Amino acid sequence: MDGNGRWADKHGKTRQFGHEQGSSNVYDIFLSCVELDINTATFFAMSSENMNRPREETEFISILLDNSIKKHLPDLLDNQIKFKVIGDISHLPENIKKTIEHAETVTSMFTRYKLNIAYNYGGQWDILNSIKTLLDNKLEISNENLSKYLSTGSDFPDLIVRTGGYKRLSNFMLWQAAYSELIFLNTLWPEFSSKDVSNILNNYKLIKRKFGKVD
Ligand code: FPP
Numbered sequence: 486m487d488g489n490g491r492w493a494d495k496h497g498k499t500r501q502f503g504h505e506q507g508s509s510n511v512y513d514i515f516l517s518c519v520e521l522d523i524n525t526a527t528f529f530a531m532s533s534e535n536m537n538r539p540r541e542e543t544e545f546i547s548i549l550l551d552n553s554i555k556k557h558l559p560d561l562l563d564n565q566i567k568f569k570v571i572g573d574i575s576h577l578p579e580n581i582k583k584t585i586e587h588a589e590t591v592t593s594m595f596t597r598y599k600l601n602i603a604y605n606y607g608g609q610w611d612i613l614n615s616i617k618t619l620l621d622n623k624l625e626i627s628n629e630n631l632s633k634y635l636s637t638g639s640d641f642p643d644l645i646v647r648t649g650g651y652k653r654l655s656n657f658m659l660w661q662a663a664y665s666e667l668i669f670l671n672t673l674w675p676e677f678s679s680k681d682v683s684n685i686l687n688n689y690k691l692i693k694r695k696f697g698k699v700d
Contacts, residue, residue, distance in 0.1 A: 486507055486510075486511075486528055486529060486530065486648060486649075486674040486677075487647060487648050487649025487650075487651060487673075487674060488648050488649030488650070488672070488673030488674045488675070488676075489503035489504045489506065489507040489673070489674055489675060490503050491503075491649070491673055492506065492507075492673040492674065492675045492676065493506075495673075500542065501542075501545050503675060504542075504545060504546055504549055505549065506675035507674045507675050508530075508546075508549040508550075508552075508553050510674065510675055510677060511528050511553065511602075512553070512557050512560065512600075513679070514526075514528075514677065514678075514679070514682060515528075515566075515600050517678075517679035517682040517683070518682060519564075519598055520679075521682060521683060521686050523682075523686070524597055524598050524599065525598070525599040525601070525640060526599075526600060526601070527571065527601035527602070527603055527637070527642070527658075528600075528601070528602050528603065529603045529606065529655075529657050530546065530550065530602050530603060530604050531543070531546055531572070531603070531604050531605055531606070532603075532605075532606060532607055532655055532656050532657070533572075533573070533605055533606065533607030533609075533610055533656060534607070534655070534656060535605075536605050547577055547578070547581055547604075548581075550570075550581065550585075550602065550604060551580070551581045551584050554568070554584050554585065554588045555584060558587075558588050558591075561588065561592050561600070562591065562592065564598065565592075565595045565597060565598065566592060566595060566598040566599070566600050567592045567593065567594075567595040567596065567598065567599045567600070568588045568589055568592045568599075568600050568601075568602075569589055569599065569600075569601045569602075570585050570589070570601070570602050570603075570604050571601050571602070571603050571604075571606050571611070571636035571637060572603050572604045572605040572606030572607075572610070572636070573605045573606075573610060574604060574605060576605070599640070601637070603657070606636070606656075606657070607656040608654070608656045608657055608658050608659030608660060608661075608662075609656060609659065611635050611636050611637075611658070611659075611660065612631070612635070612659065612660050614634070614635075614636070615630075615631050615632075615633075615634035615635050615660075616631065618634045619631065619634060631660070632660070632661075635660060635661065637658070637661055640661075641658075641661040641662075641663075641664075641665065642658060642661060642662065642665045643665060643666065643689070643694075644665060644666045644667075644668065644685070644689055645657065645658070645662060645665045645666070645667050645668070646668045646669075646670065646685060647667075647668070647669050647670070648670050648671075648672050648673060648674045648677050649670075649671075649672075649673055649674060650669070650670075650671045651669070652669045654667075664694070664696050664697070666689060666692055666694070668685055668688075668689075
């Protein structure tokens with residue numbers, strides 16, 4: 486979800502305002518995905534590296550996360566959406582951790598729709614965590630086991646979309662992205678709309694995915 490800062494700048498507003506606009510877009514975009522039969526989506530709110538931004542900004546985004554969960558928990562329950570935060574949330578204040586844990590627990594029985602927020606998430610962190618779990622449990626270090634113990638389980642993204650004009654993964658799902666289709670848009674995240682979701686999906690449907698094989 487890149488481009489909140491530049492969007493704010495363009496409109497003569499503060500970065501905080503940009504993040505507010507960006508966070509208010511998340512649930513609506515998820516619903517657009519569901520309408521088009523995309524049942525799982527992960528929104529990259531903060532990378533491990535983004536946590537080195539000024540404290541006011543990271544704190545502000547953690548409060549936005551808390552507020553967004555509280556605001557949308559009734560919708561998650563009504564629409565039977567499983568909610569999860571992936572990333573290292575150990576440093577967050579206890580009240581925010583409680584909000585996250587509560588939302589995860591009360592939606593944990595849902596299986597059809599999954600909304601993940603990546604917060605203080607890094608693909609490298611995810612891979613290391615999985616390897617540590619395998620070692621701690623004396624499990625074989627295999628492709629299958631490593632995948633299984635990632636924060637996403639063995640759910641790999643078919644498609645990764647980055648808004649905001651840069652063409653890089655910025656430490657997002659490095660293992661899981663092995664065969665994902667990558668889409669980079671100049672659109673700034675607060676301007677990203679349901680129309681973009683449907684355009685992307687129409688283009689995606691034209692792609693022949695071969696996973697390294699021949700036809
Ligand atoms: C990148 O834009 C955006 C972020 C690092 C934060 C994304 C956060 C949100 C969308 C709000 C939080 C949402 C939830 C659900 C908690 P940038 O600030 O790097 O933009 P710039 O490149 O234009 O400066």
